[in-house]
Amino acid sequence: MQEQVARVSLGEIQRPIAVELEEIVAELRRIIVGDFPIIAAANEHLLRMKGKLFRPTLLLLSQRAAQVAEPRATTLAAVVELIHLATLVHDDSVDHSVLRRGMPTINALFSHQVAVIMGDYLYSRAIIELVNLGDLEPLRVFGRVTNEMTVGEMRQLEAHDRLAYSEEQYDQLIRAKTASLVSGACEVGALRAAPDHRAALARFGLHLGMAFQITDDLLDYTQTEAVTGKPSGLDLKEHKVTLPLIAALGRMTPAKRQLVVRLMETPEPSDEIVAAVIRAVEAAGGLEYARRRAQGRAQQAEAELDLLPPSPARDALRDSIAYAVDRRS
Amino acid sequence: MQEQVARVSLGEIQRPIAVELEEIVAELRRIIVGDFPIIAAANEHLLRMKGKLFRPTLLLLSQRAAQVAEPRATTLAAVVELIHLATLVHDDSVDHSVLRRGMPTINALFSHQVAVIMGDYLYSRAIIELVNLGDLEPLRVFGRVTNEMTVGEMRQLEAHDRLAYSEEQYDQLIRAKTASLVSGACEVGALRAAPDHRAALARFGLHLGMAFQITDDLLDYTQTEAVTGKPSGLDLKEHKVTLPLIAALGRMTPAKRQLVVRLMETPEPSDEIVAAVIRAVEAAGGLEYARRRAQGRAQQAEAELDLLPPSPARDALRDSIAYAVDRRS
Numbered sequence: 184m185q186e187q188v189a190r191v192s193l194g195e196i197q198r199p200i201a202v203e204l205e206e207i208v209a210e211l212r213r214i215i216v217g218d219f220p221i222i223a224a225a226n227e228h229l230l231r232m233k234g235k236l237f238r239p240t241l242l243l244l245s246q247r248a249a250q251v252a253e254p255r256a257t258t259l260a261a262v263v264e265l266i267h268l269a270t271l272v273h274d275d276s277v278d279h280s281v282l283r284r285g286m287p288t289i290n291a292l293f294s295h296q297v298a299v300i301m302g303d304y305l306y307s308r309a310i311i312e313l314v315n316l317g318d319l320e321p322l323r324v325f326g327r328v329t330n331e332m333t334v335g336e337m338r339q340l341e342a343h344d345r346l347a348y349s350e351e352q353y354d355q356l357i358r359a360k361t362a363s364l365v366s367g368a369c370e371v372g373a374l375r376a377a378p379d380h381r382a383a384l385a386r387f388g389l390h391l392g393m394a395f396q397i398t399d400d401l402l403d404y405t406q407t408e409a410v411t412g413k414p415s416g417l418d419l420k421e422h423k424v425t426l427p428l429i430a431a432l433g434r435m436t437p438a439k440r441q442l443v444v445r446l447m448e449t450p451e452p453s454d455e456i457v458a459a460v461i462r463a464v465e466a467a468g469g470l471e472y473a474r475r476r477a478q479g480r481a482q483q484a485e486a487e488l489d490l491l492p493p494s495p496a497r498d499a500l501r502d503s504i505a506y507a508v509d510r511r512s
Numbered sequence: 513m514q515e516q517v518a519r520v521s522l523g524e525i526q527r528p529i530a531v532e533l534e535e536i537v538a539e540l541r542r543i544i545v546g547d548f549p550i551i552a553a554a555n556e557h558l559l560r561m562k563g564k565l566f567r568p569t570l571l572l573l574s575q576r577a578a579q580v581a582e583p584r585a586t587t588l589a590a591v592v593e594l595i596h597l598a599t600l601v602h603d604d605s606v607d608h609s610v611l612r613r614g615m616p617t618i619n620a621l622f623s624h625q626v627a628v629i630m631g632d633y634l635y636s637r638a639i640i641e642l643v644n645l646g647d648l649e650p651l652r653v654f655g656r657v658t659n660e661m662t663v664g665e666m667r668q669l670e671a672h673d674r675l676a677y678s679e680e681q682y683d684q685l686i687r688a689k690t691a692s693l694v695s696g697a698c699e700v701g702a703l704r705a706a707p708d709h710r711a712a713l714a715r716f717g718l719h720l721g722m723a724f725q726i727t728d729d730l731l732d733y734t735q736t737e738a739v740t741g742k743p744s745g746l747d748l749k750e751h752k753v754t755l756p757l758i759a760a761l762g763r764m765t766p767a768k769r770q771l772v773v774r775l776m777e778t779p780e781p782s783d784e785i786v787a788a789v790i791r792a793v794e795a796a797g798g799l800e801y802a803r804r805r806a807q808g809r810a811q812q813a814e815a816e817l818d819l820l821p822p823s824p825a826r827d828a829l830r831d832s833i834a835y836a837v838d839r840r841s
Contacts, residue, residue, distance in 0.1 A: 219663055219667070222663065300662050301662075319643055330639075334548055
């Protein structure tokens with residue numbers, strides 16, 4: 184994770200498992216098939232909004248890096264994406280989001296009701312598929328992880344309008360909301376590996392997931408919109424408190440802090456006040472602090488990989504760290 | 513299920529398993545415990561609105577009637593109630609209901625967001641608990657059942673404003689929405705029984721669940737409210753098409769049918785038009801038809817019990833049929 188690491192694309196990372204990855208969408212389609220019209224329509228829509236398959240990628244690479252045979256890898260990789268998808272459908276419904284991956288969300292395209300039921304449908308399909316594999320271990324990991332994710336969602340509700348929100352609370356939030364499933368993906372890929380390899384990959388996924396989410400939250404402050412050329416500041420507009428703001432608040436002048444208070448008290452903050460708070464957060468070192476935290480997590484993730492034997496898959500996992508912290512979107 | 517069967521109370525039915533039932537709430541509390549404040553508060557509220565424990569009752573009686581040892585019975589009975597609870601929390605959120613068992617719903621007391629997340633929390637806790645039992649069979653039954661219930665919820669969305677809704681569609685709806693979990697409760701109680709006893713109890717639960725839901729839908733037409741002394745007709749007010757209406761529509765005069773069309777086209781129908789439609793449904797024999805259907809299912813349920821050895825638990829299951837179809841609320 185040194186500065187000289189070249190930016191890697193997800194395509195490069197996925198090269199060792201490109202063949203398996205191509206099967207994931209067909210496998211996902213098989214698992215979620217439903218003959219009821221609304222379900223079939225929602226399924227087609229979700230399969231079209233297919234994302235980057237980051238979690239299946241990590242599961243498949245972890246399996247390779249652990250150097251164990253895993254005939255169920257394709258199914259398990261499809262299930263981890265399915266669980267992610269079920270979570271997104273409920274998250275979008277809870278957040279009233281209208282767009283996801285550039286396409287309308289289920290709650291926007293159908294209704295809020297359909298979104299709640301559809302999330303339950305997808306999740307129970309994942310359970311059925313895991314039962315059919317005839318092994319309690321993947322169910323144990325994913326059961327724990329999905330429960331942690333719901334606690335993360337509850338924490339997320341709390342992380343609004345709260346200038347007293349601490350870094351410790353933020354860490355607990357992103358660990359539950361994001362890092363738990365990333366860790367679960369890596370661990371489930373290595374279920375048949377030696378216990379110390381399985382544990383190393385679970386910890387790798389945890390640190391990687393933390394780095395990934397901190398970077399996500401940073402991008403909200405730094406990523407410029409195509410049209411305006413300015414940072415979107417979407418989290419600030421929605422009064423979400425993330426690490427750059429938490430870190431900056433402790434170092435701001437009272438005047439700048441008052442600006443943040445004003446933003447949080449404004450139901451729909453203007454672009455001007457959002458831009459002013461972003462500048463204040465940057466000036467107080469909030470972005471730099473968050474970047475250092477992401478780099479720290481990246482180094483911890485990398486250290487875990489040293490416990491695995493060298494392989495192209497391990498190299499790809501190392502590249503996935505660079506991808507997680509260096510990506511621009 | 514003859515007319516001369518005396519009305520039985522749930523308390524009488526629960527007598528053979530009264531000791532085990534007393535442990536259910538403590539077991540439920542153990543399973544759903546959460547230290548995050550919103551979760552702890554929602555849990556306490558849900559434990560206070562504890563219902564009649566009809567599904568745990570059926571699970572425990574089925575286990576007794578199958579005459580097999582089942583050391584996990586208390587946990588399994590708590591889990592079936594937990595799954596029921598998780599479903600209610602999401603259903604109330606989807607339906608925007610404000611009251612359940614005379615208490616505010618989670619969506620009313622907290623928020624719609626908390627209700628969606630809380631349902632997911634409870635369901636994933638059920639999965640974790642089933643995994644901890646170390647047996648795939650309860651997971652197989654409850655995984656299938658909960659998926660069927662989501663399809664039932666989708667069907668429910670369709671059963672609005674649709675005068676062409678058929679009895680076949682209604683049967684599919686209530687089988688998925690209600691009968692599947694009742695059947696699952698009975699089957700899971702008998703997991704360690706001989707396959708033919710397990711299958712008989714699963715079918716018993718299916719017919720019982722159908723009879724239970726038809727009776728529920730009938731009560732909406734017949735049950736008088738304490739204050740007004742008139743039927744509530746809540747389903748009609750919400751434009752829900754259930755069996756009494758489906759049966760009556762085919763036998764109504766065009767004028768009465770036009771009345772139903774008018775009700776369905778009125779966003780908030782008056783008490784007068786609801787009362788007029790209820791009278792029209794009764795006059796066309798819709799209530800009588802639905803009663804016969806419920807009785808038919810009750811007889812089918814009773815026939816399945818003949819496949820089990822005589823026992824007090826089997827007698828109690830027989831009484832549960834009378835309870836399901838004769839209850840007044």
